[in-house]
Amino acid sequence: MRLLFLPAIAGLLSFLVPPAARAQAPDNAELLNRMKAMEDRIQALEAEIQALKSQPGAAPAAPEAAQPPNAATAQAQAPAAAVAQGGAQLPVYGGANAAASKVFNPDISAIGDFIGSAGNPANRYTPALEMHESELGFQAIIDPYARGDFFLSFGEHGVDLEEGYITFTSLPGAFQLRAGKMRAAFGVVNTLHNHVLPWVDRPLVNQDLVAGEDGIDDAGLSLSRIIPAPGQIFLEGTAQVFRGDTEGVFRADRRRDLSTVEHLRAYRDISESTNLSLGGSFARGHSPFVNAENQLYGIDATLRWKPLRRAIYRSFVGRSEFIWARLAQNGPTTTPFGYYVSGDYQFGRRWFLGGRFDRSQRALCQATAPLTTTPTACVPGNLGPLIQDTGGSMVLTYWPSEFSQVRGQLKRTHYGEGLEANEFLLQFIFSLGAHGAHPF
Amino acid sequence: MTNAYETQAAVRGVLKLGGSMFKRLQALSVIFLMIGAGSAHAASKLNVVTATEDLAALSREVGGDHINVDSIAKGYQDPHFVEPKPSFLLKLQKADLLVVVGLQLEIGWLPPLQTQSRNSKIQVGANGYLDASQFCKILEIPTGQITRAMGDVHPLGNPHYWLDPENGRHIAKGLADKFSELQPADASYFQQRYADFDKRLAAAEKGWEAKMAPFRGRKIVTYHRSWPNFCDRFGLNVVDYVEPRPGIPPTPSHTLEVINTMKRENIKLIFVEPYFDLRTPNSIASAVGGDVVQIMPSVGGVKEITNYFQLFDYDINLIANAFNKVK
Numbered sequence: 001m002r003l004l005f006l007p008a009i010a011g012l013l014s015f016l017v018p019p020a021a022r023a024q025a026p027d028n029a030e031l032l033n034r035m036k037a038m039e040d041r042i043q044a045l046e047a048e049i050q051a052l053k054s055q056p057g058a059a060p061a062a063p064e065a066a067q068p069p070n071a072a073t074a075q076a077q078a079p080a081a082a083v084a085q086g087g088a089q090l091p092v093y094g095g096a097n098a099a100a101s102k103v104f105n106p107d108i109s110a111i112g113d114f115i116g117s118a119g120n121p122a123n124r125y126t127p128a129l130e131m132h133e134s135e136l137g138f139q140a141i142i143d144p145y146a147r148g149d150f151f152l153s154f155g156e157h158g159v160d161l162e163e164g165y166i167t168f169t170s171l172p173g174a175f176q177l178r179a180g181k182m183r184a185a186f187g188v189v190n191t192l193h194n195h196v197l198p199w200v201d202r203p204l205v206n207q208d209l210v211a212g213e214d215g216i217d218d219a220g221l222s223l224s225r226i227i228p229a230p231g232q233i234f235l236e237g238t239a240q241v242f243r244g245d246t247e248g249v250f251r252a253d254r255r256r257d258l259s260t261v262e263h264l265r266a267y268r269d270i271s272e273s274t275n276l277s278l279g280g281s282f283a284r285g286h287s288p289f290v291n292a293e294n295q296l297y298g299i300d301a302t303l304r305w306k307p308l309r310r311a312i313y314r315s316f317v318g319r320s321e322f323i324w325a326r327l328a329q330n331g332p333t334t335t336p337f338g339y340y341v342s343g344d345y346q347f348g349r350r351w352f353l354g355g356r357f358d359r360s361q362r363a364l365c366q367a368t369a370p371l372t373t374t375p376t377a378c379v380p381g382n383l384g385p386l387i388q389d390t391g392g393s394m395v396l397t398y399w400p401s402e403f404s405q406v407r408g409q410l411k412r413t414h415y416g417e418g419l420e421a422n423e424f425l426l427q428f429i430f431s432l433g434a435h436g437a438h439p440f
Numbered sequence: 441m442t443n444a445y446e447t448q449a450a451v452r453g454v455l456k457l458g459g460s461m462f463k464r465l466q467a468l469s470v471i472f473l474m475i476g477a478g479s480a481h482a483a484s485k486l487n488v489v490t491a492t493e494d495l496a497a498l499s500r501e502v503g504g505d506h507i508n509v510d511s512i513a514k515g516y517q518d519p520h521f522v523e524p525k526p527s528f529l530l531k532l533q534k535a536d537l538l539v540v541v542g543l544q545l546e547i548g549w550l551p552p553l554q555t556q557s558r559n560s561k562i563q564v565g566a567n568g569y570l571d572a573s574q575f576c577k578i579l580e581i582p583t584g585q586i587t588r589a590m591g592d593v594h595p596l597g598n599p600h601y602w603l604d605p606e607n608g609r610h611i612a613k614g615l616a617d618k619f620s621e622l623q624p625a626d627a628s629y630f631q632q633r634y635a636d637f638d639k640r641l642a643a644a645e646k647g648w649e650a651k652m653a654p655f656r657g658r659k660i661v662t663y664h665r666s667w668p669n670f671c672d673r674f675g676l677n678v679v680d681y682v683e684p685r686p687g688i689p690p691t692p693s694h695t696l697e698v699i700n701t702m703k704r705e706n707i708k709l710i711f712v713e714p715y716f717d718l719r720t721p722n723s724i725a726s727a728v729g730g731d732v733v734q735i736m737p738s739v740g741g742v743k744e745i746t747n748y749f750q751l752f753d754y755d756i757n758l759i760a761n762a763f764n765k766v767k
Binding site for chain 2: 141144145147167169170171174175176225226232234236265267268269272275277304306308309310311312313349350401402403434436437438440
């Protein structure tokens with residue numbers, strides 16, 4: 001197509017050049033050079049048009065306006081041509097058109113989490129129908145050195161910054177630094193947002209010992225590093241320091257009451273389809289009950305199976321976490337322990353079936369999340385005797401598409417106060433916009 | 441190049457030396473120099489990680505033994521759904537160059553890997569990040585308003601563009617230029633290999649086109665929208681899809697529509713990628729007296745496809761045989 005222009009351009013040029021000048025022309029080489037330059041210029045302009053058309057929000061492209069094979073070359077030529085024409089161009093601030101102004105907008109997403117509950121909740125009440133959470137996400141690359149992520153959580157009673165942090169991606173020595181408010185790297189469930197959990201609720205051990213849904217989620221700094229290890233083992237160490245406020249677990253009355261979290265994770269592919277991840281966690285912070293230190297210890301294991309050829313139809317995730325707490329009080333330290341074991345099997349492209357067994361001790365006067373509503377006579381600074389909660393759940397999940405899911409959970413719990421809860425939870429999760437993928 | 445055997449031999453030599461401390465230090469410095477030389481040579485090879493096997497195959501064509509190449513996705517897995525496993529981080533951490541398909545094909549799994557890789561060279565916009573789609577002819581760029589009601593649409597166009605050999609040629613050229621930029625000392629080697637690839641591809645294209653010529657204009661149904669570039673190049677006409685919308689599994693009503701369309705238009709072949717379930721395509725094929733062809737969208741889809749040429753050899757043979765069978 002472009003070659004058809006060339007004779008016409010050549011004719012035009014020869015017409016514009018006076019006869020005398022034509023006679024003086026040294027040879028055709030210069031003319032050919034100029035034609036070549038004009039062709040390059042046309043290509044550059046075409047590439048610019050294509051680039052503008054391909055921008056979201058730009059005018060619809062004609063069907064045949066697909067990017068030409070040599071667009072990259074042409075695009076590369078465009079700035080050179082611009083510089084050749086007018087020298088170095090100054091940056092233009094403001095005045096950009098609407099489409100250009102959206103280019104640097106962050107990825108914006110909204111995720112709705114609706115929960116309906118039926119049956120007897122015993123002493124941990126949750127509403128019958130609840131728009132449990134609406135999560136707004138804003139994620140973007142900040143500059144060549146960092147990216148930023150914000151997750152605002154709208155509950156029925158207010159707004160909370162669930163996470164908001166900057167991640168420095170270009171530090172030397174294989175380090176990664178994160179600063180802001182974030183979910184602590186304690187175990188697995190504590191790091192997960194509601195919409196990526198394989199259940200409607202969180203395990204009893206998290207409800208009783210690790211502040212439930214909010215978990216250890218605090219303002220602080222996180223430094224992590226991939227540690228060289230033999231045998232194709234992925235080893236990552238993370239050290240975090242937080243302000244020290246986690247409802248019912250840590251409280252910072254003074255600036256020095258910082259809490260810290262350390263996590264070591266080892267991962268290995270057992271085969272192409274199967275992998276195993278093991279983790280160890282430690283957290284410490286100032287007790288909310290007395291002027292002393294609380295500590296949490298955790299180990300976690302996750303076994304995953306996903307045959308690559310049938311990855312969209314079949315998978316299994318088995319997971320378990322064991323958590324020990326050392327909670328200071330007036331008198332001897334109390335040491336509750338809890339764990340869960342779960343398995344989730346994908347048996348169709350859109351279908352998942354799972355089960356979970358929970359067991360957790362807690363001190364009778366210890367705050368749980370959701371709150372335990374049994375009236376108990378508690379003395380401040382005294383957590384009371386240890387009691388044990390035990391529960392089991394069956395979960396069925398259906399994904400109408402990648403962007404929505406419906407989940408039913410049948411749950412039976414025996415609470416340490418001697419109460420039985422039998423509940424059915426129904427959950428709808430729906431996602432709008434561009435929500436970035438979560439880490440593995 | 442210093443290999444492990446030579447290093448061990450040097451170590452044994454040192455042990456035999458015994459004697460003065462000076463001699464030991466001298467020998468140790470020789471070992472360090474040798475190890476240094478070995479690692480310097482290793483460092484002289486570009487470490488390239490690609491999102492898919494196809495990009496890895498094209499990288500091998502151009503980079504030869506002057507690069508190390510690893511692919512994240514396997515050729516027989518759905519490239520839309522790859523688990524961002526930490527083991528990939530070990531590869532990405534050492535990469536000099538990350539080559540991606542782009543057009544949001546990897547949006548569900550690659551960004552967290554890049555962020556966690558701790559490798560500034562391969563972050564978006566850095567010199568070691570290459571989006572291969574910029575070199576290619578992209579089809580099915582949506583026009584007008586796009587919503588998720590259309591399924592899992594790619595707003596920047598169809599990302600299965602490597603299935604036109606002409607695009608393969610452009611990707612290879614882009615790779616040769618990028619390798620040359622990152623490793624100028626080997627630029628002539630990379631350009632020479634590209635020229636050779638270009639020549640071999642041109643010859644192969646003639647054979648593929650001749651083989652597909654009898655079937656130009658034939659209508660087919662495909663499972664997913666993986667084949668627009670392939671069909672555009674080889675003159676096949678995709679009339680319908682087994683998926684009612686991209687990424688949405690087949691529904692009974694849509695399956696019935698596909699059967700009616702195939703009967704009405706006398707379509708006999710359904711192309712299915714290796715990672716999709718064959719039950720619905722098989723039932724459609726049996727209802728219309730047709731056949732299902734499990735063709736490979738990527739290098740490594742089956743064992744015998746180990747390079748970019750074999751991908752087209754395999755698929756075109758399969759398609760030609762299938763058309764001849766159903767007439």
